[in-house]
Amino acid sequence: MRYDTTRIAGHAARALPSTGDASSGHNDHEHGFQEAAYLGELFSSIARNRRLFLVVFLGFVALVTAATLVMPKSYTATVRLFVGGNSGPSAGNNRDSGTMLPILNALAVATSAQSTETYAALLQQEGVAARVSDDLGLNVSPGALLGHVHVKPVVNTSILEVSASWRRRDAAAQIANDFATVFIERQREFVRSQATAALDFLKAEMPAAERRKADAAASLATYQSKHAILDINTQTQSILARKADLETKTDAVKLDQREARALLASVQGQLAALPATVDNSRTAQVNPALTQLRSELADVDVQLAAARKRYTDKHPAVIALAEQRQALNRQIAALPASLESGVTVVPNPIVQALQGQAAGYQARIAGDDAELRELGQQRSAYAPIIASLPAQTNAIASLQQQAKLASDVYAALQQKYNDALVAQTTAVSNVTVVQAATAEAASVSPNLLVNLAVAVLLGLVLATTFIVLVEAFERRLRDESDIERILGLSVIAQVPELEHHRQRELPWIRSMTLEALLHLCTALHLGAEKGIRTLAITSPSKGDGKSTIAFHLASVLANVQPKVLLIDADMRRPTLHQRIGESNEIGLSDVLRGTHVLVDSVHHVSSGLDALTSGSLSETPFSLLQSSHFESLLTAARETYNTVIVDCTVLVPITDALIVSTKVDATALVISANGTDERAARYAVERMDALGIRNVVGVVLNRTQTQWSDYSDYFTPPVAGALPTGQT
Numbered sequence: 001m002r003y004d005t006t007r008i009a010g011h012a013a014r015a016l017p018s019t020g021d022a023s024s025g026h027n028d029h030e031h032g033f034q035e036a037a038y039l040g041e042l043f044s045s046i047a048r049n050r051r052l053f054l055v056v057f058l059g060f061v062a063l064v065t066a067a068t069l070v071m072p073k074s075y076t077a078t079v080r081l082f083v084g085g086n087s088g089p090s091a092g093n094n095r096d097s098g099t100m101l102p103i104l105n106a107l108a109v110a111t112s113a114q115s116t117e118t119y120a121a122l123l124q125q126e127g128v129a130a131r132v133s134d135d136l137g138l139n140v141s142p143g144a145l146l147g148h149v150h151v152k153p154v155v156n157t158s159i160l161e162v163s164a165s166w167r168r169r170d171a172a173a174q175i176a177n178d179f180a181t182v183f184i185e186r187q188r189e190f191v192r193s194q195a196t197a198a199l200d201f202l203k204a205e206m207p208a209a210e211r212r213k214a215d216a217a218a219s220l221a222t223y224q225s226k227h228a229i230l231d232i233n234t235q236t237q238s239i240l241a242r243k244a245d246l247e248t249k250t251d252a253v254k255l256d257q258r259e260a261r262a263l264l265a266s267v268q269g270q271l272a273a274l275p276a277t278v279d280n281s282r283t284a285q286v287n288p289a290l291t292q293l294r295s296e297l298a299d300v301d302v303q304l305a306a307a308r309k310r311y312t313d314k315h316p317a318v319i320a321l322a323e324q325r326q327a328l329n330r331q332i333a334a335l336p337a338s339l340e341s342g343v344t345v346v347p348n349p350i351v352q353a354l355q356g357q358a359a360g361y362q363a364r365i366a367g368d369d370a371e372l373r374e375l376g377q378q379r380s381a382y383a384p385i386i387a388s389l390p391a392q393t394n395a396i397a398s399l400q401q402q403a404k405l406a407s408d409v410y411a412a413l414q415q416k417y418n419d420a421l422v423a424q425t426t427a428v429s430n431v432t433v434v435q436a437a438t439a440e441a442a443s444v445s446p447n448l449l450v451n452l453a454v455a456v457l458l459g460l461v462l463a464t465t466f467i468v469l470v471e472a473f474e475r476r477l478r479d480e481s482d483i484e485r486i487l488g489l490s491v492i493a494q495v496p497e498l499e500h501h502r503q504r505e506l507p508w509i510r511s512m513t514l515e516a517l518l519h520l521c522t523a524l525h526l527g528a529e530k531g532i533r534t535l536a537i538t539s540p541s542k543g544d545g546k547s548t549i550a551f552h553l554a555s556v557l558a559n560v561q562p563k564v565l566l567i568d569a570d571m572r573r574p575t576l577h578q579r580i581g582e583s584n585e586i587g588l589s590d591v592l593r594g595t596h597v598l599v600d601s602v603h604h605v606s607s608g609l610d611a612l613t614s615g616s617l618s619e620t621p622f623s624l625l626q627s628s629h630f631e632s633l634l635t636a637a638r639e640t641y642n643t644v645i646v647d648c649t650v651l652v653p654i655t656d657a658l659i660v661s662t663k664v665d666a667t668a669l670v671i672s673a674n675g676t677d678e679r680a681a682r683y684a685v686e687r688m689d690a691l692g693i694r695n696v697v698g699v700v701l702n703r704t705q706t707q708w709s710d711y712s713d714y715f716t717p718p719v720a721g722a723l724p725t726g727q728t
Helices: 005-015 024-048 050-070 089-096 102-111 116-123 126-136 142-147 169-227 234-273 288-310 316-334 349-387 391-426 448-474 480-486 503-526 546-560 576-580 588-593 621-626 628-640 656-661 678-690
Strands: 074-083 149-153 159-166 277-280 344-347 431-435 443-445 491-496 534-538 564-568 603-606 609-612 643-647 666-672 696-704
Touching: 024 050, 024 448, 050 448, 074 116, 074 169, 116 149, 116 159, 116 169, 116 288, 116 349, 126 142, 126 169, 142 149, 149 169, 159 169, 169 234, 169 391, 169 431, 234 349, 234 391, 288 316, 288 349, 316 349, 344 349, 480 491, 480 678, 480 696, 491 503, 503 546, 503 666, 503 696, 534 546, 534 628, 534 656, 546 564, 546 576, 546 603, 546 609, 546 643, 546 696, 564 576, 564 628, 588 621, 588 628, 621 628, 621 656, 628 643, 656 678, 666 678
Parallel strands: 491 696, 534 643, 534 666, 564 609, 564 643, 666 696
Antiparallel strands: 074 159, 074 431, 074 443, 149 159, 277 344, 603 609
16 A cells, blocks of 8 residues: 555645646636635535534624624714814914915915814814813713714815714714814914914004104104205105115014014913823824924925025025024924824924914014114115215105104004904804714614624634634545545545434435445455455544444345355454344454364354454453464455455554454555544554555545435335444
8 A cells, every 4th residue: 555646746736836838828727726626625614514604603693793782872973174274363474474476375375274183183182072071061071071082084185074972862963063163162262362462562562653653743844844845856855765665674674573572472471381292092193293394394495495596595585484494394303203092192283383383483583683684784875875965855854754664664553453353353263164963963883784794794704714724623534535635545435424313314325325335345356356355444543433334344245245254353342242242252362362263153143144253352462463373264264255354453553453454355444534533544544554554445434424416216225134224
């Protein structure tokens, strides 16, 4: 007996991808056959373990259904918010700092708005949750309330979805709507606070500007009346007009610088009152403040490039933009690149927004300083020219300049005051509700139908995976293909399993069993050139049904070709004497010891069939079977009987069967379908191969599963007595 290496090599070749010169079409065709074979094997495994498959599948579906019914219901309502552009003083500052290109200005205003991720982080502050809890009278802490709220920006839009989950539909809708209302109100308060800071500064500056305007007008009128001056030379007036324009720009820059300092002080006061960081445990995302600062940096780079094309590097606009760019780079370097999920500490988005405003005000102050130096140089250049003008002309020009300057400053302050007053009064938020949450639209969780559908899909996957794992770890020999692939042996007969609970089908199964045994008889007679006179029946392990197969084979063979002797060589666990209902006091062991002869020790079972039981055991069976007496017994049996069948011990871990196999004409290996362990069968075959046993005629596959389609008109109930009753 040898392993069928060509068959194994063929299986391996089919399992590996082709590396030769075969066409791709042939490879695809072969790959399709492989996939079909794999699917067929999978369905066969499920069919063999259908009960276990149904238990796992139905158990998982039932578990999910029960958990869904037991779990408390949770309702989720969603409100949608639209986040528009910035409003209020900050928006005006963006317009004032625009470039000469209208398209670039529009782009800068659009990108200066905070991202939806920033608003999502601001909305999930404990201050917002505390106000919602107070408004609705919820007996829950702000942190716990935030655990029931989820804020999600809609990708590539300016829309925020605020979802609230609660035990009641109406409460979930109220919480979601109140979160939106409170957040919008906080945004209005923020705009109102900025406008209030600007009004405080303007209220302090306007009285002094008004007095300077009145004094300048009075001085001009007095001088003109005293010196009877009605007009001045057109050339002189043009020079002085340019000088006055420089003075106007200088005062406007100084005023803008003072305003920027006042706003910077207000922002720094707000920064001192706010925490630098907040807790964020919702989602892992890119730092929203970093994204905003990078957007602002890109805008400043575009403006700086445009300004350098128009002016030199010493121009005030270029210097201001360069300093603003350095300030943004410092802020970007100081911020982390991302915010991790879980309970983590992240920079306070409000503080970051205020820090960005503070950086902008500082850049305005620095730009104003540079512009004042440039204007000072231009004014110094006009000094010699003006000095050459007549004294009266200079005096009246100076008075007119001061009067115009005072009037322009007061008008600018008045306009800014009106703008700030409108912003404070309206306090328009750039966040609006586009779709309020309603109790009717609230979704319920868990959803029985959805969970049931998911449970069916996952149950199929889980049950299939479980069956695959069971098949992989059990490593049972299941069918003819497994035996040929793993052991390299041919199956010479398949004996179906007699399932007594299938009473209606039992007569047909018995007919199939008789046919299988007749097929085995034919295979044994045709399987060898000289014919088989002595046959050993063994199996890898106990419980495979070897003794039953040996007894039934002897019974059927006695009807076909009488004079059959069945020997029970399993002296460790004998069973033949129980089957034939005889005493086991005298048998094989007694004949081998020489205390009895073969003729006096056999029992007549039926017409054409005799049996020799194992007998009493006083020595080790191994020594008795290895002795020459056993060979002499087989020789004597051949002279009297046409066929001698020896029921041996199992091959693992006993060696008695190996001794018997070396002394008989042929050996048949009985394997139980879905019962014999692959490792035990492989080890048994390896032991026989190691001892040089080459007379294995094949495998009798016992307890195979039969299908209703197998019961055709070819099989009829067997003749009474043709097949002994009992489990195969």
